[in-house]
Amino acid sequence: MGSTVNILLVDDDEVDVQGLKRAFKKSKIGNPITVARDGIEALEILRGQNGRERLPKPHLVLLDLNMPRMNGIEFLEAVRADEDLRSAVVFMITTSKADEDRMRAYGHNVAGYIVKRDPANTFMEAVALLEHYWKVVEFPA
Numbered sequence: 001m002g003s004t005v006n007i008l009l010v011d012d013d014e015v016d017v018q019g020l021k022r023a024f025k026k027s028k029i030g031n032p033i034t035v036a037r038d039g040i041e042a043l044e045i046l047r048g049q050n051g052r053e054r055l056p057k058p059h060l061v062l063l064d065l066n067m068p069r070m071n072g073i074e075f076l077e078a079v080r081a082d083e084d085l086r087s088a089v090v091f092m093i094t095t096s097k098a099d100e101d102r103m104r105a106y107g108h109n110v111a112g113y114i115v116k117r118d119p120a121n122t123f124m125e126a127v128a129l130l131e132h133y134w135k136v137v138e139f140p141a
Helices: 014-026 039-047 072-081 099-107 119-136
Strands: 006-010 033-036 059-063 089-094 112-115
Touching (some): 006 014, 006 039, 014 119, 033 039, 039 059, 039 072, 059 119, 072 099, 089 099, 112 119
Parallel strands (some): 006 033, 059 089, 089 112
16 A cells, blocks of 8 residues: 555543554654544544644544543444545454444544553454454455
8 A cells, every 4th residue: 555544542541542652662653643532532633623733644543442532333323424524444343342332433434453462462463463454455445
């Protein structure tokens, strides 16, 4: 793929945010990472609203499920209803092992559902998966 994939990390847990950033750094992946603390902030970044710079495409969203103001499922509903955003590539990365959460996420066309079991190892495995993913998969324009 010719252009750099921009990463939007949507997670309100600072420990997880730092853990994922460390995993990207350890893997020597220098893709730009933008952090949003909830779904509302993430939508503002994707749309370039409220004084925020719009996240350039191609982008990939790493989305937590349980967040304040707007959770991951609510965010997915808003993204899939938005003509400009509906093709966004979204991976859930969450502590929820609940079947209903996983099914609801896939119902909103997530590219994958990753459970944070052992965060340090999960983050490294997730980063390796994502690196291969964007090297092979063509992103929507």
